[in-house]
Amino acid sequence: MTSMAEYPPVQENIFTSGESPYLLGGYCAACEIYHFPAPEVCSGCLGEVELVSLGGKGTLYSITTIRTKPPLGLPKPYRVGYVDLQQVPLRVFALLDPVEEHNLVIGQTVQLEVARLGLNSENTPCLRPYFIAANT
Amino acid sequence: MVSIIGAGITHFGRHLERTIVSLALEATALALKDTGLAKERIGACYFANTLGPLLFSDTTIGQNLTAAAGLNKISVVNVENACASGSSAFHLARNAILAGDCEIALVVGAEKMCVPDFGLLNSGATELDTQLGMVVPAGFALRAQRHMYEYGTTVEQMAQVTVKSRQHAALNPFAQFRQLESLEQVLSGPVIADPLTRSQCCPIADGAAALILASDEVATHFERSVQVRSSVLASGSFEEPCDLTHWDTDYRTVQLAYEKAGIGPEDLDLVECHDAFTIAEIIHYEALGLCDKGQGGALVESGATTLGGRIPVNVSGGLLSRGHPIAATGVAQIVELVTQLRHEAGKRQVEGCQLALAHCMGGDKAGDTKACTVSVLAR
Ligand SMILES: [Zn+2]
Numbered sequence: 001m002t003s004m005a006e007y008p009p010v011q012e013n014i015f016t017s018g019e020s021p022y023l024l025g026g027y028c029a030a031c032e033i034y035h036f037p038a039p040e041v042c043s044g045c046l047g048e049v050e051l052v053s054l055g056g057k058g059t060l061y062s063i064t065t066i067r068t069k070p071p072l073g074l075p076k077p078y079r080v081g082y083v084d085l086q087q088v089p090l091r092v093f094a095l096l097d098p099v100e101e102h103n104l105v106i107g108q109t110v111q112l113e114v115a116r117l118g119l120n121s122e123n124t125p126c127l128r129p130y131f132i133a134a135n136t
Numbered sequence: 137m138v139s140i141i142g143a144g145i146t147h148f149g150r151h152l153e154r155t156i157v158s159l160a161l162e163a164t165a166l167a168l169k170d171t172g173l174a175k176e177r178i179g180a181c182y183f184a185n186t187l188g189p190l191l192f193s194d195t196t197i198g199q200n201l202t203a204a205a206g207l208n209k210i211s212v213v214n215v216e217n218a219c220a221s222g223s224s225a226f227h228l229a230r231n232a233i234l235a236g237d238c239e240i241a242l243v244v245g246a247e248k249m250c251v252p253d254f255g256l257l258n259s260g261a262t263e264l265d266t267q268l269g270m271v272v273p274a275g276f277a278l279r280a281q282r283h284m285y286e287y288g289t290t291v292e293q294m295a296q297v298t299v300k301s302r303q304h305a306a307l308n309p310f311a312q313f314r315q316l317e318s319l320e321q322v323l324s325g326p327v328i329a330d331p332l333t334r335s336q337c338c339p340i341a342d343g344a345a346a347l348i349l350a351s352d353e354v355a356t357h358f359e360r361s362v363q364v365r366s367s368v369l370a371s372g373s374f375e376e377p378c379d380l381t382h383w384d385t386d387y388r389t390v391q392l393a394y395e396k397a398g399i400g401p402e403d404l405d406l407v408e409c410h411d412a413f414t415i416a417e418i419i420h421y422e423a424l425g426l427c428d429k430g431q432g433g434a435l436v437e438s439g440a441t442t443l444g445g446r447i448p449v450n451v452s453g454g455l456l457s458r459g460h461p462i463a464a465t466g467v468a469q470i471v472e473l474v475t476q477l478r479h480e481a482g483k484r485q486v487e488g489c490q491l492a493l494a495h496c497m498g499g500d501k502a503g504d505t506k507a508c509t510v511s512v513l514a515r
Contacts, residue, residue: 010268064277064281065329066274066329068271072269080274082503090376095268
């Protein structure tokens, strides 16, 4: 954990990597809608969006394990899913627990983690966000 | 109205020694021969290809085809709309004729993708989803998981789509996978993304298909012409939150195509739909109104969509068995409908086929699709 700062995020302004990490997104006050990831402009009004926290908790909407040759230096196999965020009305695509110590199922409460996982577009190790089973 | 007066298709599969233009030329020559027209009568060409720029650094390939075929000076448009590229080219050619821009137009979809280390398709390297590990089979596997969760769809029902597909392809000489597969064989294959096994995912392929479209004035001279009753092209709704048990875009496009043709699902004799993965065919059944929402699994299980059933779907073998050379697929589906409506499909002929529908969908984005086309054809 101490060495996390050495690695770049897979993409800027997607998540924080502190003690309790959370996702970052765009909020348009005029349209009162959230976007993930934060867009250059709001797709509703083409106005500016504010970079805000989307929280780090959610409910698993769907899950699959990809068993073919993984892209981007991800583990084989790796898991992905869609998560309904608790703090804002967004359903986001996400990586899921790469360690596979928890058996994740649809409807389960999950929470965000950030760690070194796979490679970025420059082929160097980077930080990625992923959800794991919530400890509550 | 616009009619189709000529159709041609190459074998779909591995054609390592062929180029995109070589495959396109073969399909074009077959379509021209089918009409008996002099090639000088063609006024425009709509050419679809998706992977040429990525795999071969080739762009604007349509003019390479028309130059090679001696179709010079005409207007040529290159079309890219993911898996719906070929059907989008068809839509544009039909619109050009309706607008009076030309009387006869050539539509070609051609793809060459059997190259070493092709890997898995994604939604574009710069998209965040791609950077978080989204690959095309995963998107469909996530749909399958949610469809199973909400409607009780079973892995056996999904596998049955492949079983049916192989049965149909066995009767189609242009198809890539013509060996029968049992339910057990489909389910025991290697898993690509849970619950989809390998033969529930369409194979990559090289191939080309071509159509020649004509105005009513021209088409009246062709006994075997097939009418385009409606053609619709739409892009995604991208509504939040996405619902993985259906595509809203699918329903919208299908409804509009039915309305414009003045028909309903009960009038159809045949459907070719975008069965890139088994779960996709099941979800498309529901959007097409062939069954109620959530009942797609039961529909394929009942045999209704098998040749000889109430509403045969993908009698060509579809993407799953004919193969899926991306930009050729949308044109190939329509070539199949033309062959069936002319009652020239041999062993896979749908009896009394008079009204048929082609449905194509391309490009994943934000849990929705980038492009969807639906065409209704009649004899
Ligand atoms: Zn806005």
